[in-house]
Amino acid sequence: MDAFQAERRYLGAVAYRLLGSVTDAEDVLQDAWLRWQSADRSAVADPRAYLTTVVTRLCYDQLGSARARREAYVGEWLPEPVLTAADSPAEQAELGEAVSVAMLAVMEQLTPAERAAFVLHDVFAVGFDEIAPVLDRSPEAARKLASRARRRVRDGGRRGPVDxxxxxxxxxxxxxxxxxxxxxxxxxxxxxxxxxxxxxxxxxxxxxxxxxxxxxxxxxxxxxxxxxxxxxxxxxxxxxxxxxxxxxxxxxxxxxxxxxxxxxxxxxxxxxxxxxxxxxxxxxxx
The missing domain is CATH 3.10.450.50 (Nuclear Transport Factor 2; Chain: A,)
Known part of the structure:
Protein backbone atom coordinates (compact mmCIF):
# COMPACT_ATOMS: atom_id res chain seq x y z
CA MET A 1 0.00 0.00 0.00
CA ASP A 2 1.20 3.52 -0.79
CA ALA A 3 2.56 5.26 2.33
CA PHE A 4 0.11 8.14 1.97
CA GLN A 5 -2.89 5.82 1.85
CA ALA A 6 -1.52 3.87 4.81
CA GLU A 7 -1.35 7.07 6.85
CA ARG A 8 -4.46 8.76 5.46
CA ARG A 9 -6.73 8.15 8.47
CA TYR A 10 -4.07 9.41 10.87
CA LEU A 11 -3.36 12.47 8.71
CA GLY A 12 -7.08 13.23 8.49
CA ALA A 13 -7.30 13.09 12.28
CA VAL A 14 -4.42 15.56 12.57
CA ALA A 15 -5.94 17.94 10.02
CA TYR A 16 -9.41 17.83 11.59
CA ARG A 17 -8.09 18.63 15.05
CA LEU A 18 -6.02 21.48 13.67
CA LEU A 19 -8.84 23.01 11.61
CA GLY A 20 -12.08 21.95 13.31
CA SER A 21 -13.57 21.31 9.87
CA VAL A 22 -13.99 17.96 8.12
CA THR A 23 -14.38 19.71 4.75
CA ASP A 24 -11.21 21.77 5.16
CA ALA A 25 -9.33 18.72 6.42
CA GLU A 26 -10.28 16.81 3.27
CA ASP A 27 -9.02 19.71 1.13
CA VAL A 28 -5.71 19.64 3.00
CA LEU A 29 -5.37 15.89 2.46
CA GLN A 30 -5.93 16.32 -1.26
CA ASP A 31 -3.23 19.00 -1.42
CA ALA A 32 -0.89 16.86 0.70
CA TRP A 33 -1.45 13.88 -1.60
CA LEU A 34 -0.48 15.98 -4.64
CA ARG A 35 2.71 17.08 -2.89
CA TRP A 36 3.46 13.49 -1.95
CA GLN A 37 3.14 12.43 -5.59
CA SER A 38 5.79 14.95 -6.63
CA ALA A 39 8.13 14.33 -3.68
CA ASP A 40 11.49 12.58 -3.96
CA ARG A 41 10.50 9.60 -1.86
CA SER A 42 13.99 8.13 -1.90
CA ALA A 43 14.97 11.04 0.36
CA VAL A 44 12.11 10.42 2.82
CA ALA A 45 13.33 8.28 5.71
CA ASP A 46 10.09 8.45 7.73
CA PRO A 47 6.93 8.89 5.60
CA ARG A 48 4.67 9.50 8.60
CA ALA A 49 6.86 12.26 9.98
CA TYR A 50 7.26 13.80 6.53
CA LEU A 51 3.53 13.72 5.80
CA THR A 52 2.67 15.03 9.26
CA THR A 53 4.92 18.01 8.55
CA VAL A 54 3.29 18.60 5.17
CA VAL A 55 -0.25 18.40 6.57
CA THR A 56 0.56 20.57 9.58
CA ARG A 57 2.12 23.30 7.43
CA LEU A 58 -0.88 23.29 5.09
CA CYS A 59 -3.24 23.58 8.07
CA TYR A 60 -1.04 26.25 9.64
CA ASP A 61 -1.40 28.32 6.47
CA GLN A 62 -5.17 27.80 6.45
CA LEU A 63 -5.67 28.80 10.07
CA GLY A 64 -4.72 32.42 9.41
CA SER A 65 -7.19 32.87 6.56
CA ALA A 66 -9.85 30.84 8.38
CA ARG A 67 -9.84 33.32 11.25
CA ALA A 68 -10.68 36.16 8.87
CA ARG A 69 -13.50 34.13 7.27
CA ARG A 70 -14.96 33.28 10.65
CA GLU A 71 -15.05 36.92 11.69
CA ALA A 72 -17.49 37.50 8.82
CA TYR A 73 -19.51 34.37 9.62
CA VAL A 74 -23.24 34.77 10.32
CA GLY A 75 -23.77 33.97 13.98
CA GLU A 76 -21.46 31.89 16.14
CA TRP A 77 -18.95 29.64 14.35
CA LEU A 78 -18.70 26.15 15.81
CA PRO A 79 -16.43 23.31 14.71
CA GLU A 80 -17.93 20.57 12.56
CA PRO A 81 -18.90 17.58 14.72
CA VAL A 82 -17.97 14.02 13.88
CA LEU A 83 -19.86 10.91 14.91
CA THR A 84 -17.32 8.51 16.34
CA ALA A 85 -17.49 4.75 16.73
CA ALA A 86 -16.07 2.65 19.53
CA ASP A 87 -12.67 2.01 17.94
CA SER A 88 -10.31 -0.58 19.31
CA PRO A 89 -7.59 0.64 21.72
CA ALA A 90 -5.06 0.37 18.88
CA GLU A 91 -7.21 2.50 16.60
CA GLN A 92 -7.80 5.05 19.35
CA ALA A 93 -4.06 5.39 19.85
CA GLU A 94 -3.58 5.74 16.10
CA LEU A 95 -6.07 8.61 15.87
CA GLY A 96 -4.85 10.46 18.94
CA GLU A 97 -6.86 11.37 21.98
CA ALA A 98 -10.47 12.35 21.36
CA VAL A 99 -11.02 16.09 21.13
CA SER A 100 -14.47 17.20 22.20
CA VAL A 101 -16.50 19.84 20.39
CA ALA A 102 -16.10 22.01 23.48
CA MET A 103 -12.31 21.76 23.33
CA LEU A 104 -12.26 22.46 19.59
CA ALA A 105 -14.38 25.55 20.24
CA VAL A 106 -11.98 26.75 22.93
CA MET A 107 -9.03 26.07 20.62
CA GLU A 108 -10.41 28.71 18.26
CA GLN A 109 -8.99 31.23 20.72
CA LEU A 110 -5.44 29.98 20.18
CA THR A 111 -2.97 31.37 17.69
CA PRO A 112 -2.16 29.04 14.77
CA ALA A 113 1.25 28.26 16.29
CA GLU A 114 -0.23 27.52 19.72
CA ARG A 115 -2.87 25.27 18.23
CA ALA A 116 -0.38 23.33 16.13
CA ALA A 117 2.01 22.81 19.05
CA PHE A 118 -0.82 21.77 21.38
CA VAL A 119 -2.48 19.36 18.95
CA LEU A 120 0.73 17.69 17.81
CA HIS A 121 2.14 17.28 21.31
CA ASP A 122 -0.86 16.83 23.61
CA VAL A 123 -3.15 14.95 21.23
CA PHE A 124 -0.71 12.98 19.07
CA ALA A 125 2.33 12.79 21.39
CA VAL A 126 4.71 14.26 18.80
CA GLY A 127 7.99 15.38 20.38
CA PHE A 128 9.00 19.03 20.45
CA ASP A 129 12.16 18.24 18.46
CA GLU A 130 9.83 17.19 15.61
CA ILE A 131 7.35 20.03 16.12
CA ALA A 132 9.99 22.77 16.12
CA PRO A 133 10.97 22.64 12.41
CA VAL A 134 7.31 22.47 11.37
CA LEU A 135 6.69 25.83 13.06
CA ASP A 136 10.16 27.26 12.32
CA ARG A 137 10.76 27.56 16.06
CA SER A 138 13.23 26.08 18.52
CA PRO A 139 12.15 23.03 20.55
CA GLU A 140 11.99 25.20 23.66
CA ALA A 141 9.81 27.78 21.89
CA ALA A 142 7.51 24.97 20.70
CA ARG A 143 7.30 23.69 24.27
CA LYS A 144 6.28 27.14 25.50
CA LEU A 145 3.63 27.43 22.79
CA ALA A 146 2.09 24.13 23.84
CA SER A 147 2.24 25.06 27.52
CA ARG A 148 0.53 28.41 26.87
CA ALA A 149 -2.12 26.71 24.72
CA ARG A 150 -2.70 24.05 27.38
CA ARG A 151 -3.27 26.72 30.00
CA ARG A 152 -5.69 28.65 27.78
CA VAL A 153 -7.61 25.49 26.91
CA ARG A 154 -7.84 24.55 30.58
CA ASP A 155 -8.99 28.03 31.63
CA GLY A 156 -11.60 28.21 28.88
CA GLY A 157 -12.83 24.64 29.01
CA ARG A 158 -14.26 22.25 31.55
CA ARG A 159 -14.38 22.91 35.27
CA GLY A 160 -12.64 19.60 35.85
CA PRO A 161 -12.46 15.97 34.70
CA VAL A 162 -15.81 14.22 34.27
CA ASP A 163 -16.52 10.54 34.78
Whole structure:
Protein backbone atom coordinates (compact mmCIF):
# COMPACT_ATOMS: atom_id res chain seq x y z
CA MET A 1 0.00 0.00 0.00
CA ASP A 2 1.20 3.52 -0.79
CA ALA A 3 2.56 5.26 2.33
CA PHE A 4 0.11 8.14 1.97
CA GLN A 5 -2.89 5.82 1.85
CA ALA A 6 -1.52 3.87 4.81
CA GLU A 7 -1.35 7.07 6.85
CA ARG A 8 -4.46 8.76 5.46
CA ARG A 9 -6.73 8.15 8.47
CA TYR A 10 -4.07 9.41 10.87
CA LEU A 11 -3.36 12.47 8.71
CA GLY A 12 -7.08 13.23 8.49
CA ALA A 13 -7.30 13.09 12.28
CA VAL A 14 -4.42 15.56 12.57
CA ALA A 15 -5.94 17.94 10.02
CA TYR A 16 -9.41 17.83 11.59
CA ARG A 17 -8.09 18.63 15.05
CA LEU A 18 -6.02 21.48 13.67
CA LEU A 19 -8.84 23.01 11.61
CA GLY A 20 -12.08 21.95 13.31
CA SER A 21 -13.57 21.31 9.87
CA VAL A 22 -13.99 17.96 8.12
CA THR A 23 -14.38 19.71 4.75
CA ASP A 24 -11.21 21.77 5.16
CA ALA A 25 -9.33 18.72 6.42
CA GLU A 26 -10.28 16.81 3.27
CA ASP A 27 -9.02 19.71 1.13
CA VAL A 28 -5.71 19.64 3.00
CA LEU A 29 -5.37 15.89 2.46
CA GLN A 30 -5.93 16.32 -1.26
CA ASP A 31 -3.23 19.00 -1.42
CA ALA A 32 -0.89 16.86 0.70
CA TRP A 33 -1.45 13.88 -1.60
CA LEU A 34 -0.48 15.98 -4.64
CA ARG A 35 2.71 17.08 -2.89
CA TRP A 36 3.46 13.49 -1.95
CA GLN A 37 3.14 12.43 -5.59
CA SER A 38 5.79 14.95 -6.63
CA ALA A 39 8.13 14.33 -3.68
CA ASP A 40 11.49 12.58 -3.96
CA ARG A 41 10.50 9.60 -1.86
CA SER A 42 13.99 8.13 -1.90
CA ALA A 43 14.97 11.04 0.36
CA VAL A 44 12.11 10.42 2.82
CA ALA A 45 13.33 8.28 5.71
CA ASP A 46 10.09 8.45 7.73
CA PRO A 47 6.93 8.89 5.60
CA ARG A 48 4.67 9.50 8.60
CA ALA A 49 6.86 12.26 9.98
CA TYR A 50 7.26 13.80 6.53
CA LEU A 51 3.53 13.72 5.80
CA THR A 52 2.67 15.03 9.26
CA THR A 53 4.92 18.01 8.55
CA VAL A 54 3.29 18.60 5.17
CA VAL A 55 -0.25 18.40 6.57
CA THR A 56 0.56 20.57 9.58
CA ARG A 57 2.12 23.30 7.43
CA LEU A 58 -0.88 23.29 5.09
CA CYS A 59 -3.24 23.58 8.07
CA TYR A 60 -1.04 26.25 9.64
CA ASP A 61 -1.40 28.32 6.47
CA GLN A 62 -5.17 27.80 6.45
CA LEU A 63 -5.67 28.80 10.07
CA GLY A 64 -4.72 32.42 9.41
CA SER A 65 -7.19 32.87 6.56
CA ALA A 66 -9.85 30.84 8.38
CA ARG A 67 -9.84 33.32 11.25
CA ALA A 68 -10.68 36.16 8.87
CA ARG A 69 -13.50 34.13 7.27
CA ARG A 70 -14.96 33.28 10.65
CA GLU A 71 -15.05 36.92 11.69
CA ALA A 72 -17.49 37.50 8.82
CA TYR A 73 -19.51 34.37 9.62
CA VAL A 74 -23.24 34.77 10.32
CA GLY A 75 -23.77 33.97 13.98
CA GLU A 76 -21.46 31.89 16.14
CA TRP A 77 -18.95 29.64 14.35
CA LEU A 78 -18.70 26.15 15.81
CA PRO A 79 -16.43 23.31 14.71
CA GLU A 80 -17.93 20.57 12.56
CA PRO A 81 -18.90 17.58 14.72
CA VAL A 82 -17.97 14.02 13.88
CA LEU A 83 -19.86 10.91 14.91
CA THR A 84 -17.32 8.51 16.34
CA ALA A 85 -17.49 4.75 16.73
CA ALA A 86 -16.07 2.65 19.53
CA ASP A 87 -12.67 2.01 17.94
CA SER A 88 -10.31 -0.58 19.31
CA PRO A 89 -7.59 0.64 21.72
CA ALA A 90 -5.06 0.37 18.88
CA GLU A 91 -7.21 2.50 16.60
CA GLN A 92 -7.80 5.05 19.35
CA ALA A 93 -4.06 5.39 19.85
CA GLU A 94 -3.58 5.74 16.10
CA LEU A 95 -6.07 8.61 15.87
CA GLY A 96 -4.85 10.46 18.94
CA GLU A 97 -6.86 11.37 21.98
CA ALA A 98 -10.47 12.35 21.36
CA VAL A 99 -11.02 16.09 21.13
CA SER A 100 -14.47 17.20 22.20
CA VAL A 101 -16.50 19.84 20.39
CA ALA A 102 -16.10 22.01 23.48
CA MET A 103 -12.31 21.76 23.33
CA LEU A 104 -12.26 22.46 19.59
CA ALA A 105 -14.38 25.55 20.24
CA VAL A 106 -11.98 26.75 22.93
CA MET A 107 -9.03 26.07 20.62
CA GLU A 108 -10.41 28.71 18.26
CA GLN A 109 -8.99 31.23 20.72
CA LEU A 110 -5.44 29.98 20.18
CA THR A 111 -2.97 31.37 17.69
CA PRO A 112 -2.16 29.04 14.77
CA ALA A 113 1.25 28.26 16.29
CA GLU A 114 -0.23 27.52 19.72
CA ARG A 115 -2.87 25.27 18.23
CA ALA A 116 -0.38 23.33 16.13
CA ALA A 117 2.01 22.81 19.05
CA PHE A 118 -0.82 21.77 21.38
CA VAL A 119 -2.48 19.36 18.95
CA LEU A 120 0.73 17.69 17.81
CA HIS A 121 2.14 17.28 21.31
CA ASP A 122 -0.86 16.83 23.61
CA VAL A 123 -3.15 14.95 21.23
CA PHE A 124 -0.71 12.98 19.07
CA ALA A 125 2.33 12.79 21.39
CA VAL A 126 4.71 14.26 18.80
CA GLY A 127 7.99 15.38 20.38
CA PHE A 128 9.00 19.03 20.45
CA ASP A 129 12.16 18.24 18.46
CA GLU A 130 9.83 17.19 15.61
CA ILE A 131 7.35 20.03 16.12
CA ALA A 132 9.99 22.77 16.12
CA PRO A 133 10.97 22.64 12.41
CA VAL A 134 7.31 22.47 11.37
CA LEU A 135 6.69 25.83 13.06
CA ASP A 136 10.16 27.26 12.32
CA ARG A 137 10.76 27.56 16.06
CA SER A 138 13.23 26.08 18.52
CA PRO A 139 12.15 23.03 20.55
CA GLU A 140 11.99 25.20 23.66
CA ALA A 141 9.81 27.78 21.89
CA ALA A 142 7.51 24.97 20.70
CA ARG A 143 7.30 23.69 24.27
CA LYS A 144 6.28 27.14 25.50
CA LEU A 145 3.63 27.43 22.79
CA ALA A 146 2.09 24.13 23.84
CA SER A 147 2.24 25.06 27.52
CA ARG A 148 0.53 28.41 26.87
CA ALA A 149 -2.12 26.71 24.72
CA ARG A 150 -2.70 24.05 27.38
CA ARG A 151 -3.27 26.72 30.00
CA ARG A 152 -5.69 28.65 27.78
CA VAL A 153 -7.61 25.49 26.91
CA ARG A 154 -7.84 24.55 30.58
CA ASP A 155 -8.99 28.03 31.63
CA GLY A 156 -11.60 28.21 28.88
CA GLY A 157 -12.83 24.64 29.01
CA ARG A 158 -14.26 22.25 31.55
CA ARG A 159 -14.38 22.91 35.27
CA GLY A 160 -12.64 19.60 35.85
CA PRO A 161 -12.46 15.97 34.70
CA VAL A 162 -15.81 14.22 34.27
CA ASP A 163 -16.52 10.54 34.78
CA UNK A 164 -17.72 9.16 31.41
CA UNK A 165 -20.48 7.27 33.23
CA UNK A 166 -21.70 10.51 34.80
CA UNK A 167 -21.60 12.27 31.44
CA UNK A 168 -23.58 9.41 29.90
CA UNK A 169 -26.19 9.48 32.68
CA UNK A 170 -26.76 13.23 32.49
CA UNK A 171 -26.95 13.38 28.69
CA UNK A 172 -29.30 10.38 28.55
CA UNK A 173 -31.60 12.07 31.07
CA UNK A 174 -31.37 15.31 29.08
CA UNK A 175 -32.47 13.59 25.86
CA UNK A 176 -35.46 12.06 27.63
CA UNK A 177 -36.48 15.37 29.24
CA UNK A 178 -36.00 17.40 26.05
CA UNK A 179 -37.93 14.93 23.92
CA UNK A 180 -40.73 14.80 26.48
CA UNK A 181 -40.86 18.58 26.84
CA UNK A 182 -40.37 18.20 30.60
CA UNK A 183 -39.29 21.70 31.64
CA UNK A 184 -38.92 20.79 35.32
CA UNK A 185 -36.64 17.85 34.52
CA UNK A 186 -34.59 20.00 32.16
CA UNK A 187 -34.12 22.62 34.84
CA UNK A 188 -32.75 19.96 37.18
CA UNK A 189 -30.21 18.87 34.57
CA UNK A 190 -28.99 22.34 33.56
CA UNK A 191 -26.33 24.22 35.45
CA UNK A 192 -27.69 27.62 36.60
CA UNK A 193 -25.10 29.31 34.35
CA UNK A 194 -25.40 26.89 31.43
CA UNK A 195 -24.38 28.26 28.01
CA UNK A 196 -26.18 27.36 24.77
CA UNK A 197 -24.09 27.73 21.60
CA UNK A 198 -25.64 27.22 18.18
CA UNK A 199 -24.40 27.39 14.59
CA UNK A 200 -26.90 27.85 11.77
CA UNK A 201 -24.49 29.67 9.48
CA UNK A 202 -27.25 32.05 8.39
CA UNK A 203 -28.85 29.14 6.53
CA UNK A 204 -31.00 27.67 9.30
CA UNK A 205 -32.62 29.61 12.14
CA UNK A 206 -30.45 29.49 15.25
CA UNK A 207 -29.57 31.90 18.02
CA UNK A 208 -26.70 34.04 16.77
CA UNK A 209 -25.22 34.66 20.19
CA UNK A 210 -24.82 32.31 23.13
CA UNK A 211 -27.80 32.02 25.47
CA UNK A 212 -26.98 31.83 29.18
CA UNK A 213 -28.96 30.63 32.18
CA UNK A 214 -30.96 27.48 32.91
CA UNK A 215 -34.43 29.00 32.55
CA UNK A 216 -33.71 30.68 29.21
CA UNK A 217 -32.05 27.56 27.81
CA UNK A 218 -34.84 25.28 29.04
CA UNK A 219 -37.48 27.46 27.44
CA UNK A 220 -35.52 27.56 24.21
CA UNK A 221 -35.18 23.79 24.25
CA UNK A 222 -38.86 23.20 24.83
CA UNK A 223 -39.72 25.50 21.93
CA UNK A 224 -37.19 23.82 19.64
CA UNK A 225 -38.18 20.26 20.46
CA UNK A 226 -41.86 21.08 20.02
CA UNK A 227 -41.31 22.63 16.59
CA UNK A 228 -38.40 20.73 15.15
CA UNK A 229 -38.37 17.14 16.35
CA UNK A 230 -40.56 14.78 14.33
CA UNK A 231 -41.96 12.05 16.61
CA UNK A 232 -40.94 9.52 13.96
CA UNK A 233 -37.36 10.87 14.13
CA UNK A 234 -36.78 11.73 17.79
CA UNK A 235 -33.70 13.11 19.44
CA UNK A 236 -31.29 10.17 19.56
CA UNK A 237 -28.14 9.44 21.54
CA UNK A 238 -24.94 9.50 19.48
CA UNK A 239 -21.22 9.51 20.19
CA UNK A 240 -20.05 12.97 19.14
CA UNK A 241 -16.30 13.59 19.11
CA UNK A 242 -15.76 10.76 21.58
CA UNK A 243 -18.50 11.75 24.06
CA UNK A 244 -22.20 11.02 24.31
CA UNK A 245 -24.25 13.66 22.52
CA UNK A 246 -27.45 13.68 20.51
CA UNK A 247 -28.74 14.03 16.96
CA UNK A 248 -32.00 14.17 15.09
CA UNK A 249 -32.94 13.76 11.47
CA UNK A 250 -34.56 16.69 9.64
CA UNK A 251 -35.82 14.17 7.07
CA UNK A 252 -35.26 10.47 6.51
CA UNK A 253 -31.55 9.99 5.86
CA UNK A 254 -30.63 13.63 6.53
CA UNK A 255 -29.00 14.69 9.80
CA UNK A 256 -30.56 18.00 10.79
CA UNK A 257 -28.92 18.64 14.15
CA UNK A 258 -26.04 17.39 16.27
CA UNK A 259 -25.63 18.33 19.93
CA UNK A 260 -22.53 18.01 22.09
CA UNK A 261 -22.36 18.76 25.82
CA UNK A 262 -20.05 19.49 28.70
CA UNK A 263 -21.04 18.14 32.11
CA UNK A 264 -19.88 19.07 35.61
CA UNK A 265 -21.19 18.06 39.02
CA UNK A 266 -24.12 16.18 37.53
CA UNK A 267 -25.37 19.01 35.33
CA UNK A 268 -24.92 20.26 31.78
CA UNK A 269 -22.72 23.36 31.74
CA UNK A 270 -22.70 23.95 27.99
CA UNK A 271 -24.41 22.72 24.85
CA UNK A 272 -22.98 23.03 21.33
CA UNK A 273 -25.68 22.70 18.69
CA UNK A 274 -24.86 22.31 15.01
CA UNK A 275 -27.75 22.88 12.59
CA UNK A 276 -25.84 24.38 9.64
CA UNK A 277 -26.52 21.84 6.84
CA UNK A 278 -23.20 22.70 5.18
CA UNK A 279 -21.44 21.34 8.26
CA UNK A 280 -23.58 18.21 8.58
CA UNK A 281 -23.39 16.82 5.05
CA UNK A 282 -20.33 14.67 5.84
CA UNK A 283 -22.14 12.67 8.52
CA UNK A 284 -23.38 9.14 8.02
CA UNK A 285 -27.12 8.90 7.42
CA UNK A 286 -29.74 6.40 8.48
Missing amino acids: PAEHHRVVTAFIAAATGGDLAALMELLDPEVAWHADGGGIVNAVRRPVFGALRVARLLRKLTTRAVDPEHPLLPATVNGELGALWYAAPGTVGCVMAFTVAEGRITAAYVMVNPEKLGHLATE
